[in-house]
Amino acid sequence: MLKYILTRLLIFIPTLVAISLLTFIISINTPGDPVDSMLNQSSNTGQSSDKLASEQAYIEQRAKLGLDKPLFYFSFTNATYSDTLYRVHKKSHRETLEKLSFKYGNWPQIANYYSLIKKFENKLFLLTVSEDLAEDFRKLKEFTNSLYTTADEKTASTIISNIDFIVNGDREFIPVRPNFTALQKAIISIVQNQSPHQHYIPKFIWYGLDNQYHNWIFGDEPWFGQKESGKIYMGKGFLRGDFGTSYKDKRPVSSVLWDALQWTVLLSTLSIILAYIVAIPLGIKTAVDKGSKTEKSITATLFMLYSLPNFWIATLLIIFLCGGDYLDLFPPAFSLGKLPESAPFWDRFIDTSHRLILPVFCLTYASFAFISRQMRGGMLNVIEQDFIRTARAKGLKENTVIWKHALRNSLIPIITLFANVFPLAISGSFVIEFIFSIPGVGKLTLEALTARNYPIVYTVLMFTAILTLIGNLVADLLYAFVDPRISFSSGKK
Amino acid sequence: MTEEIKDIPTIIEERESKNAGASESYWQIVRKQFKKNKLAVWSLRIIMLFALIALLSDFIANERPLMCTYQGNTYFPVFKGIAVDWGLSEWQDEFKNITWKDLEFESVIWPPVPYLPQNLDVLNSNSVSPMDDQEVESTRWKHWLGTDEIGRDVLSGMIHGTKTALLVGLISMGIAALIGILMGSLAGYFGDDKLKMTVASIILNVLALFFGIFYGFGNRSYTLGEAMAEGMGSVVVELLISFAIIIGLLLLANLFAKVLSNVPFLSKKVTIPLDIIISRLIEIMVSVPTLFLIISISATVEKPSVAIVMVIIGLTSWTGIARFMRAELLRIRRLEYVEAAKALGYNELRTIVKHAIPNALSPVLIAIAFGIAAAILIEATLSFIGIGMPAEEITWGSMLAMSRQTPSAWWLAIFPGLAIFITVTVYNLVGEGLTDAIDPKQKK
Numbered sequence: 001m002l003k004y005i006l007t008r009l010l011i012f013i014p015t016l017v018a019i020s021l022l023t024f025i026i027s028i029n030t031p032g033d034p035v036d037s038m039l040n041q042s043s044n045t046g047q048s049s050d051k052l053a054s055e056q057a058y059i060e061q062r063a064k065l066g067l068d069k070p071l072f073y074f075s076f077t078n079a080t081y082s083d084t085l086y087r088v089h090k091k092s093h094r095e096t097l098e099k100l101s102f103k104y105g106n107w108p109q110i111a112n113y114y115s116l117i118k119k120f121e122n123k124l125f126l127l128t129v130s131e132d133l134a135e136d137f138r139k140l141k142e143f144t145n146s147l148y149t150t151a152d153e154k155t156a157s158t159i160i161s162n163i164d165f166i167v168n169g170d171r172e173f174i175p176v177r178p179n180f181t182a183l184q185k186a187i188i189s190i191v192q193n194q195s196p197h198q199h200y201i202p203k204f205i206w207y208g209l210d211n212q213y214h215n216w217i218f219g220d221e222p223w224f225g226q227k228e229s230g231k232i233y234m235g236k237g238f239l240r241g242d243f244g245t246s247y248k249d250k251r252p253v254s255s256v257l258w259d260a261l262q263w264t265v266l267l268s269t270l271s272i273i274l275a276y277i278v279a280i281p282l283g284i285k286t287a288v289d290k291g292s293k294t295e296k297s298i299t300a301t302l303f304m305l306y307s308l309p310n311f312w313i314a315t316l317l318i319i320f321l322c323g324g325d326y327l328d329l330f331p332p333a334f335s336l337g338k339l340p341e342s343a344p345f346w347d348r349f350i351d352t353s354h355r356l357i358l359p360v361f362c363l364t365y366a367s368f369a370f371i372s373r374q375m376r377g378g379m380l381n382v383i384e385q386d387f388i389r390t391a392r393a394k395g396l397k398e399n400t401v402i403w404k405h406a407l408r409n410s411l412i413p414i415i416t417l418f419a420n421v422f423p424l425a426i427s428g429s430f431v432i433e434f435i436f437s438i439p440g441v442g443k444l445t446l447e448a449l450t451a452r453n454y455p456i457v458y459t460v461l462m463f464t465a466i467l468t469l470i471g472n473l474v475a476d477l478l479y480a481f482v483d484p485r486i487s488f489s490s491g492k493k
Numbered sequence: 494m495t496e497e498i499k500d501i502p503t504i505i506e507e508r509e510s511k512n513a514g515a516s517e518s519y520w521q522i523v524r525k526q527f528k529k530n531k532l533a534v535w536s537l538r539i540i541m542l543f544a545l546i547a548l549l550s551d552f553i554a555n556e557r558p559l560m561c562t563y564q565g566n567t568y569f570p571v572f573k574g575i576a577v578d579w580g581l582s583e584w585q586d587e588f589k590n591i592t593w594k595d596l597e598f599e600s601v602i603w604p605p606v607p608y609l610p611q612n613l614d615v616l617n618s619n620s621v622s623p624m625d626d627q628e629v630e631s632t633r634w635k636h637w638l639g640t641d642e643i644g645r646d647v648l649s650g651m652i653h654g655t656k657t658a659l660l661v662g663l664i665s666m667g668i669a670a671l672i673g674i675l676m677g678s679l680a681g682y683f684g685d686d687k688l689k690m691t692v693a694s695i696i697l698n699v700l701a702l703f704f705g706i707f708y709g710f711g712n713r714s715y716t717l718g719e720a721m722a723e724g725m726g727s728v729v730v731e732l733l734i735s736f737a738i739i740i741g742l743l744l745l746a747n748l749f750a751k752v753l754s755n756v757p758f759l760s761k762k763v764t765i766p767l768d769i770i771i772s773r774l775i776e777i778m779v780s781v782p783t784l785f786l787i788i789s790i791s792a793t794v795e796k797p798s799v800a801i802v803m804v805i806i807g808l809t810s811w812t813g814i815a816r817f818m819r820a821e822l823l824r825i826r827r828l829e830y831v832e833a834a835k836a837l838g839y840n841e842l843r844t845i846v847k848h849a850i851p852n853a854l855s856p857v858l859i860a861i862a863f864g865i866a867a868a869i870l871i872e873a874t875l876s877f878i879g880i881g882m883p884a885e886e887i888t889w890g891s892m893l894a895m896s897r898q899t900p901s902a903w904w905l906a907i908f909p910g911l912a913i914f915i916t917v918t919v920y921n922l923v924g925e926g927l928t929d930a931i932d933p934k935q936k937k
Contacts, residue, residue: 011773014773015773015776015777015780018777019777019780019781022777022781023789026789026790026792026793029793030792030793031793031794031795076707076711077711078707078711078712099715102715199712200708200712202704202707303918303921303922303925304918306921307866307914307917307918307921308914309870309873309874309910309913309914309917311873311874311877311893312893312906312910312913312914315893315896315897315906315910316906316907316910318897318900319896319900319903319906320903430784430785430788430874430878431874431877431878434878435897445785446788446878446880449788449789449792449880450792450880457789461781461785461789464780464781464782464785465780465781468779468780468781468782469776469780472780
């Protein structure tokens with residue numbers, strides 16, 4: 001038995017690694033720049049001091065989030081990809097440069113071009129012009145800024161000729177002319193020295209252990225011994241219980257998640273218990289009375305309930321029962337009580353318990369229908385078996401036959417369902433939490449996804465996966481407990 | 494005695510034909526059992542009705558007339574509109590940028606619902622109830638199911654929503670079935686012990702896959718991205734090219750492997766535990782809740798589209814089908830006739846495709862029926878919460894979401910929800926009917 005559990009736990013490792021990679025890939029591919037969304041930066045058309053300050057803030061923030069590290073241990077790309085590209089700060093700039101180098105295959109020239117745009121822009125910000133040129137100057141800055149994100153040759157040449165027109169249009173722009181000429185030359189040299197076939201050559205880049213993935217899982221603080229003084233660490237890593245910091249409110253993910261988890265666990269536990277309490281007797285009843293009229297109508301109703309989309313029911317309940325233009329039985333479900341968020345959890349719970357009735361109902365009815373249908377199926381299978389006939393032939397009371405002999409054996413399908421309870425408890429029901437504005441894990445994750453709050457998405461996905469794996473293991477063990485014929489010690493892999 | 498001695502191929506053929514005959518009658522039994530279930534038969538009819546509505550949606554609800562006479566000429570604007578959408582034709586100058594309703598026709602036949610889902614009826618904006626008085630010329634122009642906040646016709650949205658819902662269900666489950674049947678039958682048929690490959694072909698195949706992905710996807714990522722922006726047609730073409738590159742490289746690898754199979758070290762045969770590999774893959778997929786996974790992946794898509802949602806649902810929900818298929822093939826591969834086919838020296842591919850898979854398909858059919866219901870529900874959920882589906886796409890889910898903004902508009906909540914409910918229920922009922930029909934315990 002112990003050996004079996006240990007083997008199963010060992011098998012978890014590759015599965016978890018794969019899931020962590022999947023999560024990581026999902027997160028890094030989410031569009032948008034998390035640093036930008038954290039800083040809420042305005043565009044770079046302000047004063048030079050503003051621009052420098054905001055750029056500095058961006059770089060610092062990026063370093064703080066650990067996003068200035070390479071993504072992974074290695075990278076398998078084409079020969080045009082530079083192994084220093086990750087050092088470019090802005091995500092949008094990185095993407096443009098990657099595209100350019102893919103297209104022209106000459107990274108040195110492109111890097112030179114990038115640094116020349118930067119120099120030109122910096123020069124522009126040091127320049128002051130007279131009032132009547134202000135509009136031109138503003139446009140000039142805008143054009144220059146748009147060069148950072150232009151990878152298309154035609155667009156680039158239009159922008160360049162626009163800049164050319166302004167820069168050579170007035171004497172006041174003379175100081176920046178040399179920089180602009182250099183920039184123009186850089187573009188010509190990119191096009192002249194291009195070797196586009198380069199991207200057909202595969203290339204393998206090794207980045208080493210100091211990368212974003214490694215820091216997320218293992219952390220960069222030393223496992224043993226002292227921290228180096230003066231060095232800034234990212235954290236202890238997922239394996240040591242450090243899930244990082246939420247981008248949105250800069251709180252530790254564990255505490256954000258803990259707050260959300262309380263609501264979700266509360267809701268799911270209530271709904272699961274309710275569902276099982278009602279479903280098991282009902283399932284047995286419909287199995288025993290198979291063929292009767294009540295049974296048929298109950299089964300049909302259960303089937304309907306099972307197919308009713310819970311977000312529809314939730315919407316209808318809110319429209320018709322929560323104030324609005326119709327009945328006013330429940331308070332608007334969009335709030336969770338008057339108490340502030342800082343109030344103790346149980347006080348808030350008592351205050352809001354009557355607001356929980358509708359969400360719990362919506363979470364319960366579908367699973368309840370599902371469980372009773374499973375229970376009925378399991379029971380029907382058992383009732384037809386010989387030992388039940390024997391028990392009846394022995395003269396046992398019908399109740400004893402059903403509740404003592406049949407129930408134990410028909411519980412097996414129900415146990416498999418129990419495995420799903422674990423992940424359900426954490427991921428909750430996205431839609432129900434979304435509709436009723438319950439600050440649970442589902443709503444948290446939805447918000448994190450749209451706000452590109454990766455650390456939360458990582459953590460929730462990983463936890464759901466771990467819980468599902470554990471749930472499956474527990475279900476298998478429970479199988480053996482309910483049905484002694486199943487044994488893990490021999491024969492079974 | 495001599496009569497009973499037959500050569501082996503004849504015996505096999507007899508078995509096969511016997512089996513084929515048996516399987517034919519098996520399907521007859523399934524059909525008979527299914528027809529006994531009145532509810533399932535009616536559900537199937539409702540599905541067909543919905544499919545008809547989806548197919549004819551442009552003719553049922555459209556802003557253009559079905560047929561009209563305008564300035565002495567007869568036109569069929571709905572047909573024309575479809576041709577224009579497909580890029581086969583262009584509008585005549587007099588029909589460019591016009592409001593069809595305002596034209597003076599000599600004679601005209603309008604579709605039953607004279608609105609497109611995106612048409613704004615300014616006179617009837619702010620959610621007009623179907624029961625209230627509407628600002629329309631006649632009952633011909635009445636909004637039978639009311640309008641939404643900006644004056645779009647709900648009935649038209651419902652009719653065109655049918656198309657999206659059924660397409661999502663069918664295509665995503667088509668993708669899922671392809672992957673699931675492939676994965677499941679490979680795992681089930683070969684198990685952990687049956688797939689033997691030479692060292693050379695393992696190395697070469699892995700290399701080919703690696704380079705195939707590199708040249709097929711890594712190197713073409715910008716081309717694929719541009720195709721995505723252009724539309725469905727070019728995406729399909731570009732994806733086909735990518736897959737052709739991968740398949741070509743794999744074929745090349747196997748050709749080389751044949752040549753190399755004479756080298757002593759490289760020709761050593763190794764058993765590949767295919768079942769373990771695929772089962773682990775399924776376990777990984779299953780350990781993240783599907784809806785969670787789909788929402789996460791949908792959030793990474795820069796430009797949401799229905800096609801991408803279909804692909805995502807298809808790529809994430811094949812595990813159920815694969816499990817069914819695997820279990821069936823694990824059973825079938827031990828049956829006599831497969832052993833016999835193998836003994837005869839038929840190659841593996843032929844044995845799997847021609848003999849093993851057709852016999853395992855029936856439970857997969859059940860999984861597909863339930864899968865379509867689940868896919869439609871997922872699409873509705875995504876539209877409802879506004880992730881992954883384009884904002885301008887009018888679906889049942891997005892209409893239901895609008896009712897959250899205007900709680901007084903009960904028609905926005907009831908009708909789309911009802912449509913989702915009915916569709917999901919009928920597919921579930923068909924799945925249920927199939928389960929009963931295919932369940933061997935009832936087959937008497």
